[in-house]
Amino acid sequence: MSDNNNNAPLLRLEHIGKEFYGNRVLSDISFDIRAGEIIGLVGENGAGKSTLLNILFGMPVISSTGGHEGVMFIDGRKVNFTSPNQALAHGIGMVHQEFSLIPGFTATENILLNREVLNGSTMSYVFSDRVSTLDRQAMNERARAAINTLGVNISPYMTVSEMPVGYKQFIEIAREIDRKNTRLLFLDEPTAVLTETEAEILLIALNKLARSGIAIVFISHRLSEVKELCSRVIILRDGRLITDQKAEELTTRQIASLMVGRESERREVPQEIPEAPVEPDNVNYTLSPSPKKKKKKIKPALKVDHLWVDMPGETVRDVSFEVKKGEIFGIGGLAGHGKLGIPNGIMGLYPAGGSVRLSGRKLTLNKPRAALGRKMAFVSEDRRGVGLLLDEPLDWNITFTAMQTQGRFLIGIPYIFQIRNEHAMRKEAKKFIDQLEIRCTGPHQKAGELSGGNQQKVCLAKAFVLRPDVLLICEPTRGIDVGAKTLVLDTLRNYNKENGTTIIITSSELEELRSVCDRVAIVDEGRIAGILPASSPAEEFGMLMMGEKMRVALAATE
């Protein structure tokens, strides 16, 4: 911990970059970290933070996809980690957002997991250290010491499963501190699960740690905490380093707007829907006679009141909003705050409560069949898990939902004996393969063999076959390349225009929502932070997303 006289920084990154399958996610990142510094690392989801961490820790996902660009130095010496253990050996520790604790173990056992204090024994010479018994007393003392460093009072004998969430976070950090050589600690959203008082205690503890010489990289979306704790702030956006500045030089508002992009840059994306450039020859959605487009209709297509949804990792607490008929409505917000829970809950995929009205009539919740029966269609964010039958051919994927809920693509006598009409299925699949330009060998190809973008198109086709009145789409462009992105978004826009379908898009990419939608709601901690017209300045969305008390401030400015 005392390389201070040596002038080399603890960690130096030079021109770090990374491409995944031709998709650039990180470019030219360079910065230094010195001992005892606390650095705030902020950026939207997808800004490249996790890729950067993966590179730093030598995660296999990096080397298996062709390695990275640029070099890293520790104490001035060049390093290149090929496994997380090497990073650990160099004193770089990480506290993940998801707890990696063993629930049935005590605090001590977790803090010292795989670093237990052992009693020496003759057996250990014959076999290995693993047959030595544990020195429980010494272990408890060490655990207590680590917990004390944090300035909290948790019994080392307490079982993790009985702890409140906040305690678990402290145990995670204590585990990293106990590692004798830890000099640089990455904390990924450590305060997300803490109450305000717990968060305060944690911030104090981190300051204390930093004074003892440990450098800390604090990753958080809570900008006020970042400003309070950190000496420097590094902002990533679209894989580039936007700012590396002293924290006191920036206001939270500035940080927010730097994160989501400046006003001038936003204009690059065409906002005017009618002028969107689309190849005219393949925009022919004459599935149902297109109604005359009337965007000014007052009756809401969908009215949601006090909705809650138990979706793991995307819990929705209390959400109310209205969507007009024929509107494209966006739902944005940070990952884990519940934006995905809303459409999943409405479609009945996760236990939900509250009231959802579809053109004035109440919708039965918790029953996917009910939602599908009311002419709603859903494109899941979990394409491979929920959206597709990976082991089945494309025609199955595209027509299955329509077959089951609308009784189409069947021949025979309804309710008595019907078998599937493979000819009709194939025809329908072919139609969409042509329309959406799905790259495949034909309707017989298995869905699992397609690329991400083409799989997404299959999911869209599946929804379009249902001829929905309301279409709910989650993360339409996640994990697909730029070209496919544009095509998917254009398709949605056109489908809306042609058929007057109400579309609700949930996405982590704010720019995407602002370019396609009429209005965008931002979800924060399971509640709607605000609903703004898509043309509102990016900064305002940013502030809503950061969940600052700015909600009030913003309301005051309007």
Add this chain to the structure above:
Amino acid sequence: MIGRFIQNAGWPRIIIALFLLGLFIAAPFVGVRVDTSLSNTLVRFGMNGVMVLAMIPMVQAGCGLNFGLPLGIIAGLLGATLSIEWNVEILARLAELGAQYKISWLNEAFLTSWREPIGFASAVVIAVPIAAVLGWFYGKLLNRVKGDEMMIATYVGFSSVSFMCIAWLLLPYKHPTMVWGYAGHGLRTTISVEGYWLHVLSDALALDINTENIHLYIPTGMLIFFAVMAFLVWVFMRTKTGTAMTAVGSNPDFARASGVNVDRMRTISVMLSTVLGAIGIIVYEQSFGFIQLYMGPFYMALPAVASILLGGASVNKAGILNVIVGTFLFQGILTMTPSVINSYLQTDMSEVIRLIVSNGMILYALTRKVRAGR
């Protein structure tokens, strides 16, 4: 081309097919007749085919391999024994019906000449509803233990067989050919179906060439019965329900999001599998000639499971072709090894080979990397 074929067929299948082929080629050299071997293989194929077929619905619905097949077999045994117990009553009742409703063909002469097929049909008719009810409960149980179906199915099978051991002793069967002579109650361990419905399917339309040079017996009726059952299963898997079932097995989350009641599909698949198991054992018995009670059905699931896997099915995908290929290969090995290897080595290695091949096959399927679930 060949590489692709090998990939499609899978190494274990090719090795076993070549082994079987080798046995057929070697047969004449050790004095084993190919034609009788082939006949035996066909007979055993017909005997076991329906029970292997019973694997399809559950595998397709994602309930795994039906190690609980003995449950269906028990329903079949109940049907078989009851059809004998009530044989006279059933015939009398039919005659009564014929007289009552003036159905001219349902007369004494018809009933006498069709006595055996009627016996067989009554066994099936009795067994199917029992199997459906048992299957319904069994399906409900399996829905509550998703992820552990196979192990639990095994022990559900075992415990139901051992439970029935007690029941066979206590149930008030009276028919003299079935109960122990000295005690006057309690069913015998093996009951002959001779005089009831022995070979009722096997001998129907059977091709029996028995000349000096050739001994060929093809149980046409039984094979046709199997083909009909296979066709019915094939059609069912193409209905709306069958399609939904396949989707449930392929990806339950997808099916749920498409408005399919996953648990209901699984229950139906288990019921179907149990019913097929019940019919399967009756077909087996009419050819074998005996009803084997008590611990008889104990290990009957394993050959059926091994057969379908040998035919190229995996733990969550199976089709009719897998059944046909697998049953033929498996039964072929079972017929050929005792005759060929035994005449060569002068020992009976068939049991050991059966153990190694069938369990090796299941082991291979279990350890194969399946699509990573969510």
Add this chain to the structure above:
Amino acid sequence: MIRKLFDIIAGNAVPAVFIIISAFAIPLSGYSASYLIQELLTRIGRNSFLILSLLIPIMAGMGLNFGMVLGAMAGQIGLLFICDWGIVGIPGMLLACLIGTPIAIVLGIFCGAVMNRAKGREMVTSYILGFFINGVYQMTVLYLMGWIIPITNPALLLSRGYGVRNAVSLLGIRGILDNLIPAIITGTQGAGQFFSVQGGNAFVMIQLPFLEGSIRIPLATLIVIALFCVFIVWFRKTKLGQDMRAIGQNQAVADSAGIPVNRTRIIAIVISTVLACYGQIIYLQNMGTLNTYNSHDQAGMFSIAALLIGGASVSRASIANVFVGVILFHLMFIVAPMAGKNLIGEAQIGEYFRVFVSYGIIAIALVLHAWKRNREREAARRSLRGNKGGE
């Protein structure tokens, strides 16, 4: 509060039911107390070691090790060799263990490796593996022994000259461990002496006035079992034991903490297999005859059933479960046929009943385990909404 009470009752429901069954069946059977105690002591000595061998894989989260029959087979091969070579007594037993150990280790490594390939369905895999290896074992014993593997003793071989007979007498080591330290509990006979000498042998004598007749105690076997219990207690305190507990609870976390998950799982299975090998040797020295092709088959099923009857579950088992289980299971085993005969006049029913119970109890334990696990998953998801923040 009520929930807690419910949990306690539910947690011990299985042993409780068996105590009730026994309470009815014992008087029905009409067996005397000394007979029952004698039988129970014999069976505790015979079976406990086998059951104890199941504990370590459960600790490592691998469920009930149906693959323990592999160890039993290894033990039997050891016994076949010492029979052939005519080595008797304690040296014979030790030699059998010595031969069995490397075979058990190899089989254990194989079994562990296979189970690592089938994570999430270890039990059904190990169960089928048991059958598979059984095939290999039969191949070895029935065809290779006396042909490629030299077996010279004609008493062991089938009349055709190779392959081992179905039943092999283990007279040479019969009861050798059980009677190493002779001990007898008597009722009225003698007066106050702790040691007595009869026919040149020293006996440990314990007197209990209410007993009729005398009871022989397999003291040395019980000591070996006690030592084994001490081993398990010690093992739990080692680093290896701690690692296994960690893996048993959460493989992903254990892996990210740098614990070699797959290797540790293999070690757990190897230990279990080797111990099952010794367990089978102890079991067979008590029985005195080896059913070459069947003895191992039932070892697994009966051991697992006994452990579960003792109140263990697929994910949790203690030494206490072993002994409660072995007593209750075998009490039922001894009593059931006689009770069945006296009740319905059919001993067969009691016999089938105990088989049914053995399988039924395993089925129920597996169902409860899966059920509980799925319910906990549900509960974990539901609890999320109560917390603040996302994850």
